[in-house]
Amino acid sequence: MEYTIANGYNWLTEMPSIKVQWYKVVWNKYNVPRCEFIIWLIQHKRLLTLDRLKMRGMDAPEVCFLCGSEPESHIHLFQECCFMKRCMQLLVDWVHIPITKLQNVTSLLKLRGISALSRKIIIAHVVGIHYWVWRCRNLCRMEHFVMQHVQVFQLIKQECYRRFQVSFAGSMSIQDRNWCQMLSIC
Template identity: 45%
Template sequence: MRPKPTTIGRFLVTGPYSSWAWRKICEVKKRLKLGYIADKWRGTDEDYTISDGYKWLLSETTQKVSWARIVWNRYNLPKWSFIMWLIKHQMLLTLDRLKKMGLDVPTDCYLCGVEAETHMHLFRTCTFSKRCFQLLYSWLQIPVDILLDTDCILKIRRLSILVRQVILAAIVGVHYGVWQSRNIGRVEGYVTNPTHLVRLVQVDCRRRVASEFKGSMTNFDKTWCRDHGLI
């Protein structure tokens, strides 16, 4: 299919520069121009900064979400955060979504082979993910129903900030592992052992604590991390 031409200023552009991404860039550029009044950024003598530009662009559309601190947790691996962001937006290409797109794909979950694959099934009701969260409970000693309610963990005051962040990172890591195992099952035809999955999450959390934490730990944090094999 021939790319749709795009008009930029007085020029008609075709080819790769007429892509959706390029059109979006041009739209943002046009919006930013509205921020200049009499050739001054927001009509003041302040210099333009990228951070200020983002805040100005998002000032009318910004909406706080309860899961932001979970997805962008400092102890997450970047790939964990990205997959969790897609999960929160229901944007993973699960089999039910692929069906709606008109693709001829099976409907049964690649991990359990019992129910149809949806976001809810994959990360909540699938026997594979349930087993992963049971193993997470055995490690962290946090009930499964609380592990599945990440907002609840943020409200547990008896836990320190570091402990809450590590627990949330482990939960996000398991979500990433479930999705990765699903993809392996789809491509390779075998299912990862849940014990192996959670063990990898433990190793990655240990590395993140070692690399991300700056400063001295409190006695509570030291004891908790030591008891859970993180230091």
């Protein structure tokens, strides 16, 4: 059988696809694109954290640059690090949702009692937090510059606000409008 591009596409579409739950978190229209890329790398555990650098044979310190208390890994940096937890706590205090519901990325899709728009806005902020934790870690490592979590959260809110203003096209329910006005999003 002769190969054609059409045959190649047919072969690709016949391949069984693997469904992952987090794709709706990563590819959310309210996410800032650079944040989407970092969260995608996090989901694939591809960021070069210190534990991964050590596995590659590089001479790197072991301790997390943000908290200085635990060895740096994906799990530590994006779940256990006190810097990450403080940023998430600021989000929880701002949107009034218990932190247990924001523990991991896929649990965001299961938030109940809020509208789809509110869920997407919260997801954009969580994705932004992940991006900024990675960026702050790199600032600490490369430039010895430490940002405060409150300052970081303000930057995330500003980015998400601008993205929402650009991306939102449509009408809003009264509940969504009230929620957005309470948070000063619209």
